[in-house]
Amino acid sequence: MAGVANSASISPNEEENELRKGPWTLDEDTLLIHYIENHGEGHWNALAKCAGLKRTGKSCRLRWLNYLKPDIKRGNLTPQEQLLILELHSKWGNRWSKIAQHLPGRTDNEIKNYWRTRVQKQARQLNIESNSQRFLDAVRCFWMPTLRQKMEQTSLSLDPSPSPSSYLTSHISAAPTPPPPSKMVSHVSDYSLIGNSCPSHNSPSESLISQLPQIPEQPASSSYAFEALNDSYYVDYDMGGLVLDPVSEMASFDASQFDCQMTESDWMSNNYMTDTLWNMQGM
DNA sequence: AATCTTGTCAACCGCGTCCCA
DNA sequence: ATGGGACGCGGTTGACAAGAT
Incomplete structure (x- = not known):
């Protein structure tokens, strides 16, 4: 030096x-x-x-x-931006610069910090590796659907005039109706392509990724089997934070709206998700 | 009120890639 | 072909702030 x-x-x-x-x-x-x-x-x-x-x-x-740089965007990441980061990270991994190219005004450093402080924190709390398949599945099954719901809620109350985040919302509103949920998805990569990952989330759109320009991908991650439904969790998103509690904690929860399960590695339904509340506050 | 712990984020560092002479 | 400089990327560090005890 x-x-x-x-x-x-x-x-x-x-x-x-x-x-x-x-x-x-x-x-x-x-x-x-x-x-x-x-x-x-x-x-x-x-x-x-x-x-x-x-x-x-x-x-x-x-x-x-x-x-x-004048076009740097300040402030908290919007649900749209968070969702896009999660989706793009599931697709490209730690390619922060590449991910940042799809979030106007956000820097690779900011996205990297977001991932390390918010996302990896959740992995630690779950006591699983943040780059493990388990955690990626949890992100797809719980976090991303909730962000989509949040986006849907906010888009309903949005002023129609363009906003700094209209880059994303415009894609969302223009997106086609997603295909019927599949009960059996055999590969994680399929999940990503389907976009709504775990079925049934009433998403306003297909995956944001599918709305983006085609960029060569790295090979799909290892395959992972998902199937029937056997447990549910209440998901609450508030002011940028997510809190996932067992459904038993929330009598009003409609289980049919959140029905991602797995059988091969039934980790979410017992040890991890019930014993350890997935506290996503601050995300 | 003081101290400790945890979270956030700007900045640094090392390394790989690209480009040009 | 290759050596060196410039640039860009991803990982890591450290200062500061906020919250907890």
């Missing part, structure tokens, strides 16, 4: 060339913004020097792309 700031014994000349690290100051931000406004982005190492920034080009690029 090139020089690091705050080193004790450096000559004045070295100090002159010392590269700064850590949080950016307002002055640095201003310098970078003004320089890019006048000269455009790219050639980051040269840019850093010419702009008078004591930063690496790499640091300048990161600061611009993740924070200063």
